[in-house]
């Protein structure tokens with residue numbers, strides 16, 4: 300019997316090390332991006348996200364380790380990769396005197412099957428500044444143009460470095476929609492972001508990067524669920540028998556009276572646990588005044604793993 304053909308990963312980074320003088324920016328980083336997915340690289344400032352992405356884009360040569368993009372070497376095979384990969388840099392990327400329509404038409408002309416420039420400009424709400432020189436655009440407008448430049452060639456894979464940094468909420472939302480559309484049309488998207496909600500809303504897979512390494516990977520839900528336990532906070536009369544309640548609940552669940560009449564149940568919280576809890580209350584004549592189930596978010600997990608806030 301023949302082996303099933305394994306699809307070439309869109310991006311494969313192995314043991315990447317990158318230094319700037321004595322600063323180690325990337326410290327043995329491993330990352331695989333499956334084709335057709337949206338992958339978010341999430342990390343605090345200085346974690347090594349941009350350096351990693353720039354190495355994948357072929358702007359930096361790996362000092363140690365290896366990088367493959369669509370199965371190719373980003374530097375040696377740059378010529379082959381250029382028409383297949385779109386790149387949105389964190390800043391700039393356009394000539395200061397050029398205008399959005401000009402830039403996009405120029406890039407489109409270099410590709411075999413580009414997107415329709417007028418439609419793209421309209422889709423990104425860029426009509427009002429499509430003929431303004433790049434240097435006179437606001438930061439957010441430049442950002443939109445960079446995104447348009449990354450995708451106008453209809454790439455198989457796009458790298459977006461902080462695609463919504465500095466955008467107003469409406470522009471951010473329409474960028475999200477565009478990224479979802481790219482994914483629906485089969486484009487692989489690799490983005491870096493500081494925004495937890497962005498990773499949660501868009502990404503199939505999130506890699507949390509800290510100090511130059513991937514320290515956790517998974518779907519946003521898996522990452523949130525893999526961390527500290529969830530809690531149920533409730534209030535009731537002070538001094539209820541927490542030992543008895545704990546005996547009724549699964550072994551790994553803890554119950555504390557954190558202040559008189561205020562209780563916390565910590566553990567794996569699921570509907571069965573809540574049912575057992577309320578049944579115990581009924582049997583013991585305990586009337587709860589408020590019950591609040593707190594689920595851990597990706598943000599909680601991130602803080603727990605890195606000890607850092609994102610900004």
Ligand SMILES: Nc1ncnc2c1ncn2[C@@H]1O[C@H](COP(=O)(O)OP(=O)(O)OP(=O)(O)O)[C@@H](O)[C@H]1O
Nearest residue numbers: 319322323324342343344345346347348349350351
């Ligand atoms: N050109 C450079 N010269 C010297 N050090 C650099 C250079 N670029 C980045 N660094 C350092 O390398 C480390 C990683 O930087 P990098 O920009 O890759 O991180 P990042 O995760 O993208 O950060 P941010 O979220 O702030 O953009 C940081 O300590 C940074 O100061």
